[in-house]
Amino acid sequence: MTIDDFSIVGKRYPRIDAQDKVRGRTPYLDDLKFPGMLYGKVLRSPYPHARILRIDTSRAEKLLGVRAVATVEDTPKNKFGSYRSGVRDELIFALDKVRYVGDEVAAVAAIDQEIAREALGLIQVDYEELPAVFSMDEAMRSDAPRIHEEADRNIASHTITVRGNPEQGFEEADLVLEDRFETPLQIHGYLEPVGCIAAWDSAGKLTIWAPSQNPSWSRIIFSEALNVPMGRLRVVQTFIGGAFGGKLEQKLYLVAAILAKKARKPVKMVNARNEEFQTSMPRVPMTIHLKMGIKKDGALTAKEHRIFADNGAYTKYASAVVNLGTYRVDGLYRLKNIRNENYLIYTNKLPTSAFRGFGNPQITFAMESMLDQLAEGIGMDPLEIRLRNAAQPGDITAHGFKYTSCGLKDCLKQVAEAIEWKSKRNRRGSRRGVGVSATSHVCGNRSFFPLFDGATAYVRIDEGGKVKVITGEVEVGQGLLTAYATIVAEELGVSTSEVTVEAPDTDIAPFGLGTWGDRGTFIGGGAVKLAATDARKQLLDRAAEMLEADVSDLECREGSIFVKGSPEKNLPFAEVASTAVYTKGGATILGKGTFIPNSEIADQTRYGNISGTYAFGAQAAEVEVDEETGEVRLVSVVAAHDVGRALNRTTTEAQIEGATVQGIGYALFEEVEFEDGVMLNPGFLNYRVPTALDIPPITSLLVETIDPAGPFGAKGVAEPAMTPTAPAIANAIYNAVGIRVKSLPITPEKVLEGLQKKKA
Amino acid sequence: MPGTDDMKIKIRLNVNGFPYETEVEPRRTLLELLREDFELTGTKEGCGLGECGTCTVLLDGRPIKSCITLAVQANGREVTTIEGLEKPDGTLHPIQQAFIDHGAIQCGFCTPGMVLTAKALLDENPRPTEIEVRRAIAGNLCRCTGYQKIVEAILATAEKEGGAG
Numbered sequence: 001m002t003i004d005d006f007s008i009v010g011k012r013y014p015r016i017d018a019q020d021k022v023r024g025r026t027p028y029l030d031d032l033k034f035p036g037m038l039y040g041k042v043l044r045s046p047y048p049h050a051r052i053l054r055i056d057t058s059r060a061e062k063l064l065g066v067r068a069v070a071t072v073e074d075t076p077k078n079k080f081g082s083y084r085s086g087v088r089d090e091l092i093f094a095l096d097k098v099r100y101v102g103d104e105v106a107a108v109a110a111i112d113q114e115i116a117r118e119a120l121g122l123i124q125v126d127y128e129e130l131p132a133v134f135s136m137d138e139a140m141r142s143d144a145p146r147i148h149e150e151a152d153r154n155i156a157s158h159t160i161t162v163r164g165n166p167e168q169g170f171e172e173a174d175l176v177l178e179d180r181f182e183t184p185l186q187i188h189g190y191l192e193p194v195g196c197i198a199a200w201d202s203a204g205k206l207t208i209w210a211p212s213q214n215p216s217w218s219r220i221i222f223s224e225a226l227n228v229p230m231g232r233l234r235v236v237q238t239f240i241g242g243a244f245g246g247k248l249e250q251k252l253y254l255v256a257a258i259l260a261k262k263a264r265k266p267v268k269m270v271n272a273r274n275e276e277f278q279t280s281m282p283r284v285p286m287t288i289h290l291k292m293g294i295k296k297d298g299a300l301t302a303k304e305h306r307i308f309a310d311n312g313a314y315t316k317y318a319s320a321v322v323n324l325g326t327y328r329v330d331g332l333y334r335l336k337n338i339r340n341e342n343y344l345i346y347t348n349k350l351p352t353s354a355f356r357g358f359g360n361p362q363i364t365f366a367m368e369s370m371l372d373q374l375a376e377g378i379g380m381d382p383l384e385i386r387l388r389n390a391a392q393p394g395d396i397t398a399h400g401f402k403y404t405s406c407g408l409k410d411c412l413k414q415v416a417e418a419i420e421w422k423s424k425r426n427r428r429g430s431r432r433g434v435g436v437s438a439t440s441h442v443c444g445n446r447s448f449f450p451l452f453d454g455a456t457a458y459v460r461i462d463e464g465g466k467v468k469v470i471t472g473e474v475e476v477g478q479g480l481l482t483a484y485a486t487i488v489a490e491e492l493g494v495s496t497s498e499v500t501v502e503a504p505d506t507d508i509a510p511f512g513l514g515t516w517g518d519r520g521t522f523i524g525g526g527a528v529k530l531a532a533t534d535a536r537k538q539l540l541d542r543a544a545e546m547l548e549a550d551v552s553d554l555e556c557r558e559g560s561i562f563v564k565g566s567p568e569k570n571l572p573f574a575e576v577a578s579t580a581v582y583t584k585g586g587a588t589i590l591g592k593g594t595f596i597p598n599s600e601i602a603d604q605t606r607y608g609n610i611s612g613t614y615a616f617g618a619q620a621a622e623v624e625v626d627e628e629t630g631e632v633r634l635v636s637v638v639a640a641h642d643v644g645r646a647l648n649r650t651t652t653e654a655q656i657e658g659a660t661v662q663g664i665g666y667a668l669f670e671e672v673e674f675e676d677g678v679m680l681n682p683g684f685l686n687y688r689v690p691t692a693l694d695i696p697p698i699t700s701l702l703v704e705t706i707d708p709a710g711p712f713g714a715k716g717v718a719e720p721a722m723t724p725t726a727p728a729i730a731n732a733i734y735n736a737v738g739i740r741v742k743s744l745p746i747t748p749e750k751v752l753e754g755l756q757k758k759k760a
Numbered sequence: 761m762p763g764t765d766d767m768k769i770k771i772r773l774n775v776n777g778f779p780y781e782t783e784v785e786p787r788r789t790l791l792e793l794l795r796e797d798f799e800l801t802g803t804k805e806g807c808g809l810g811e812c813g814t815c816t817v818l819l820d821g822r823p824i825k826s827c828i829t830l831a832v833q834a835n836g837r838e839v840t841t842i843e844g845l846e847k848p849d850g851t852l853h854p855i856q857q858a859f860i861d862h863g864a865i866q867c868g869f870c871t872p873g874m875v876l877t878a879k880a881l882l883d884e885n886p887r888p889t890e891i892e893v894r895r896a897i898a899g900n901l902c903r904c905t906g907y908q909k910i911v912e913a914i915l916a917t918a919e920k921e922g923g924a925g
Binding site: 012014015017018019020021022023024025026027028030031188189190191192193239240241242243244272273476477478479650651653654657658659660661662683684685689690691692693695697698 | 795800801802803804805806807808809811812814841842843845846852856859860861862863865866867868869870871872875893894895897898899900901902903904905906907908909910911
């Protein structure tokens with residue numbers, strides 16, 4: 001089908017949630033209030049590593065307006081962890097010792113926030129400071145203090161994966177390079193702080209309202225951590241003011257649940273911004289040792305990496321980030337001989353976890369930087385080397401990923417053309433340069449959640465002809481509601497204004513894995529399309545009777561049901577819907593759809609086709625480097641992404657632009673800094689996220705490969721669009737002034753240092 | 761807070777065209793007054809320190825950060841929040857419409873502050889250049905959009921309205 005055959009798919013139209021958002025009517029968590037609601041605050045550890053000798057809450061309990069004070073004594077003492085990690089190293093509050101500055105020690109619920117804060121100051125905690133470790137090198141020494149008793153040398157996980165014959169691959173190479181790359185701790189910086197409201201009903205059922213990226217899945221972990229059966233636990237997703245991987249399970253929700261139980265009142269908790277910085281679960285910093293081999297003709301022969309990933313004090317999703325996230329890059333090019341070794345290391349800092357790209361931005365920065373080094377070494381154009389090795393449709397990668405649609409080469413060619421690669425690449429002495437980078441990503445990950453892959457949706461048509469989509473999938477700001485409304489509207493021939501999409505409530509919605517891994521459009525959208533098709537069939541069965549026509553002769557378009565070839569024979573959609581309901585005992589039409597992608601759980605060696613399809617992209621950046629100050633000015637970024645099919649061109653571009661800007665921040669500004677385990681820049685003043693003044697023109701190019709399994713051919717784009725930005729910028733800087741900065745962010749200091757070294 | 765009623769100060773202000781008279785503690789912020797007392801929750805709190813811009817409202821037409829402005833500072837003045845921007849019949853302000861049409865909204869948390877900052881800019885400078893737009897909104901962070909579509913929406917409004925906003 002071409003775009004002209006669709007009524008809205010592939011066009012530009014407003015988001016269905018935009019009206020409320022632009023009027024300030026969208027209720028986010030902190031806008032909600034319940035009768036009798038209390039406000040909770042957490043007492044956090046001021047030490048990076050210390051034994052807790054004594055906690056005295058008596059003075060806090062006596063403060064006027066305090067309703068509950070909780071410590072580990074009020075919680076079940078069964079350790080829990082993120083679902084995937086298999087590591088259970090956390091309790092709701094610290095028991096015996098604290099492991100980072102920010103660790104939860106106690107909490108207070110009071111009639112207002114100020115009293116809660118005041119009460120925190122009245123809790124007396126006696127600590128005995130312990131030696132702490134902040135760098136991975138220190139942490140791995142045999143005499144280093146142990147952060148968790150069971151983790152020798154503070155190694156939380158260690159994995160080795162080998163494919164083909166890396167030794168032979170390196171022998172066959174004409175050039176082998178080895179280098180070390182470093183990536184920083186990047187904060188999500190979503191503007192809505194994490195918050196929640198927890199309330200228990202008289203039957204002992206707990207409800208948590210929260211901006212959760214994964215309500216159904218969270219429930220499993222909350223149930224475990226709180227010792228509450230799943231049937232007595234309900235999670236309701238509230239509108240999310242940005243997430244980017246940061247709003248998976250949050251401990252704050254569990255703290256609120258404990259306080260609410262003790263106070264027998266609903267309890268609201270919202271992080272202060274410094275708590276967001278100090279205790280959220282930011283991007284995993286990595287030290288990457290990379291070795292690659294290449295032949296003179298540009299064929300890559302082998303790749304080996306050894307990654308040290310900073311887990312922080314507890315294991316959230318960092319184990320998955322390092323083990324499931326960093327090997328995707330091996331399928332970007334036709335690599336057969338691979339050795340990957342990953343260490344995840346505990347340090348006395350905040351726990352790190354999932355952030356847009358999920359390990360891919362880290363390893364891609366290293367590999368795409370090295371590709372340019374290799375290209376120079378063999379005297380080949382960096383674009384050429386990528387095109388020479390690029391994955392193609394039909395490939396099965398070294399790790400078993402089966403590529404169906406794959407527009408990688410097109411993406412590379414399109415960004416090169418748009419940035420005027422040929423003419424700009426060889427400018428001498430201009431201090432301007434261009435660089436390119438590519439990326440590949442999953443669209444869902446069968447290995448990430450062991451119970452199942454897939455999604456289910458319901459499409460309900462009521463007697464007024466209004467259509468409602470019910471799923472367990474989550475709008476985090478990316479436009480998922482609009483994507484689902486588009487799929488349904490296209491299928492049923494109605495306007496998106498007739499369609500609403502419910503936020504997940506675990507009591508009502510099907511089990512949804514939630515928003516991560518670029519799965520929302522491809523997998524969730526697949527389910528929505530099947531559900532819409534089912535609803536449509538039920539509607540047309542009724543219409544066929546009413547119009548005395550054969551179902552196969554009917555079509556849904558423009559809000560009516562027509563007999564094909566006889567446009568005068570038609571009925572309004574709403575009339576058919578009401579007749580359907582009134583003649584079936586009030587049963588609203590309920591279409592059901594389950595989409596299970598063609599994916600498999602990877603085996604013990606992590607081999608397997610873990611995703612139903614894969615996303616690809618390439619970006620090119622042009623920079624100008626000031627050799628006096630070391631400052632890098634971005635001139636432009638061009639981003640071409642294989643999106644399968646853009647369901648809505650505007651929202652698809654918007655994802656690419658926003659992700660690219662996060663990539664720009666990652667490349668040039670963003671880094672959390674510590675001194676003795678204390679964060680030095682826990683706020684937007686000193687941790688610099690890009691502002692409107694930092695951003696060059698970004699051109700989004702949509703490469704449409706029409707994926708055979710995606711809804712109308714669509715795939716994901718939100719995550720991969722941030723991955724190639726930093727390496728494209730780093731490569732452009734090298735092209736401009738001949739220095740290669742191997743650690744992010746590329747600050748003016750690092751550029752100046754590089755320039756000085758080059759002169760010397 | 762219990763026991764501090766005697767410290768309250770009486771203020772009068774106009775919010776979105778409606779007169780209000782109330783008593784506030786001296787340290788109460790304008791953001792708290794708007795969100796908690798008047799239940800105008802369209803104004804958001806992103807950081808509480810004046811660093812992110814989500815709490816932006818207009819005070820006598822000028823954008824200010826309500827989280828670092830005291831409620832008493834609004835005494836005798838006019839406050840416009842996002843709820844006050846649409847016409848009484850619900851018609852959106854041209855800037856609001858442009859934000860929708862240009863896809864300038866994602867999670868929506870920065871949107872109210874961003875829209876109000878843009879309105880103040882266009883009121884003062886009906887035909888801003890792109891760099892003037894970028895400068896004006898540089899104090900309003902957005903982590904979703906990358907700003908490009910926001911800038912486009914503001915420039916398109918200026919182009920279309922020529923300052924009528």
